[in-house]
Amino acid sequence: MAGPSMLPTLDNSGELVLESILPHRLFPNQLGRGELITLTSPVDPSRIICKRVIGLPGDVVCVDPTGLKAHSTEHVVIPKGHLWIAGDNAAWSKDSRDYGPVSMALVRGRIAARIYPFNRFTVFSKNATYIEH
Numbered sequence: 001m002a003g004p005s006m007l008p009t010l011d012n013s014g015e016l017v018l019e020s021i022l023p024h025r026l027f028p029n030q031l032g033r034g035e036l037i038t039l040t041s042p043v044d045p046s047r048i049i050c051k052r053v054i055g056l057p058g059d060v061v062c063v064d065p066t067g068l069k070a071h072s073t074e075h076v077v078i079p080k081g082h083l084w085i086a087g088d089n090a091a092w093s094k095d096s097r098d099y100g101p102v103s104m105a106l107v108r109g110r111i112a113a114r115i116y117p118f119n120r121f122t123v124f125s126k127n128a129t130y131i132e133h
Contacts (some may be wrong), residue, residue: 005087037056
């Protein structure tokens, strides 16, 4: 994984992360809003990408709260078996705003921690605020 789409959470390059694959394989419906996940790119299956989970099946999400790629009033319901994902650096991220909901079958795992550089060691947790309806 390389590129600016997850800045400032993850750098362009030079970081090592711990990817947790087994729990997702055993309990695929346990992903939560705010988690960092790795998945096969829906536009280039030869690439593995990292994004943040924004919406789960059944959620209603704003397509683009920034207004950069769609009107900020446009909303979508996430279908069963799909997620809405986004990069933390919206200006430089290709994500669900571009290609819509992504199949949960593309998910490899979740990023559990940044382990290098040592001075930036971080354990990632669900970091989301959402409104129940």
